[in-house]
Amino acid sequence: MIRLYDTVRGEVRDLTLRSPGRVSMYVCGPTVYDLPHLGHGRFTLVWDVARRWFTFQGLSVHYVSNVTDVDDNIIARANLESRTESDVAAQYEKEWWDAMTRLGVARPDDTPHATHYIEGMIDLIASFLDRDVAYVTSDGVYFDVSSVPDYGLLAGQPLESLRAGARVEGSDEKRSPLDFALWKNAKPDEPSWPAPFGDGRPGWHTECVVMALDLLGEGFDLHTGGFDLKFPHHENERAQAEAAHKSFARHWAHHGFVMVGGEKMSKSLHNFTSLTDLLDKTDPRAYRLLVLRSHYRSPIEVTPSIIADAERALDRLDTLARRFQLSVLGGDNFELASSHAWEDESLELYERVVASMNDDLNTPFAVAELFEALTAANLMADEGHGASARRLAQSINALFGALGLSLLAGSHVTDEVTEKLVIERDAARLSKNWADADRIRDELVQRGWIVEDGASGTVIRRS
RNA sequence: GGCGGCGUGGCCGAGUGGUUAGGCAGGGGCCUGCAAAGCCCCGUACUCCGGUUCGAAUCCGGACGCCGCCUCCA
DSSP states (O other), X not given: OOEEEETTTTEEEEOOOSBTTEEEEEEOOOBOSSOOBHHHHHHHHHHHHHHHHHHHTTOEEEEEEOBBOSSHHHHHHHHHTTOOHHHHHHHHHHHHHHHHHHHTOOOOSBOOBGGGOHHHHHHHHHHHHHTTSEEEETTEEEEOGGGSTTTTTTTTSOHHHHHHHSOOOTTOOOSSTTOEEEEEEOOTTSOOBOOTTOSEEEXXXXXXXXXXXHHHOTTOSEEEEEHHHIIIIIHHHHHHHHHTTOOOOSEEEEEOOEEETTEEOOTTTXXXXXXXXXXXXXXXXXXXXXXXXXXTTSOXXXXXXXXXXXXXXXXXXXXXXXXXXXXXXXXXXXXOGGGSOOOTHHHHHHHHHHHHHHBTOOHHHHHHHHHHHHHHHHHHHHTTOHHHHHHHHHHHHHHHHHTTOOOOOOOXXXXXXXXXXXXXXXXXXXXXXXXXXHHHHHHHXXXXXXXXXXXXXXXXXXX
């Protein structure tokens, strides 16, 4: 049984599935108006890991993540750069998927776009107006939050106390500061769609309700996003579903932020590092390992030295892959738990990792178990138990693969000169000509290789 | 103001009341021609003050500090 923290209840509880063996999950995706930042990288990794883990465990996963391609920020950028909104959205969506590919984040099964769901949103808004849970103002249509009795459930606060803290905005026609825009009336130079209640464009909170219900259906299993989406975004999604008399997500889970110097990373604070930038400078697997080594609900700090730390840890994993010539798992290629042979040490490892992962996705503990197993595998091999060491290493590989982390034995592509140097060095070592052997080693190092003396002679790999 | 979370060894980071989390860095050792890789050993931490308990990082109360949400935001 998989247990997961539930935001509504404020505690870890069983993830009960709508239909056994199948997980339906909706993850709030990006608004495509700028390069993805580290925070986006984190959340996509966190839920990619969850998805992979569910799959690994034999569940059939339906993973939906939206792309918001109409919004104020996109419009602002388009106007600033004298481009069309769709041009801006297309550019940054491409940047998004490029970054996801490099991160090793698997494509969602569905990636609905807000602009493809305008009709459904209009229908929903019209039904709200019919039923008097929404009202028209001079600038659009607003949802009346007081029409939902348990509004504030996700925020953990009743409507009254939320209202008390709400910032008061100038003079608008909203009945409550918490009421939110379902539809924004068309303005010059803005994209708009015809609607019975006036031409315009949808507000942000409506798209996810319509798309989630369309693709996953009522009572889908899991809805996730960052803590900042808990309120008001998710609360407002839920409120709309309630008002539409549709059962919505059974389970809500939220992940922690990426911090910069103790503060939340965000575009509005201008303290973000682009994910693209990080991926250009480091092994993308380092970020995945970093994310795995902290709990998804905790904040993480991402600095160059912390990334470097993860890269060094990665070296040890790759050394294992090299030592046992492990095949590359992870990415699009991974084993299912049921197809791997778990026995002895492997079985113990597997059971511990399962216990950790199924306990609210405790990836840090799972990774700790894997590192302990790594030491054990090396020790077994050192002591001459090659076969069992190799079996354990393969299991470690399979489990990291299930978390989306590929262990790489590294490339052995060399050139003639390098090959010649290796042969010369082996000859020198054989004749105990240490001076020449060391000189050649220095030369190989200068050419960018790390040199190790293996049982069968000089072994090189890229530094 | 309301609600929520966090304060762990040099750094990162888990932690179910009593037994070594794990990683990185550092020190010592084994192995090695020397290295590298690997393995072994070492630091014995838990913001502070009370309380409960035979025993608390872990439970309760309080203090201090930090962070998040209540506005666009992953």
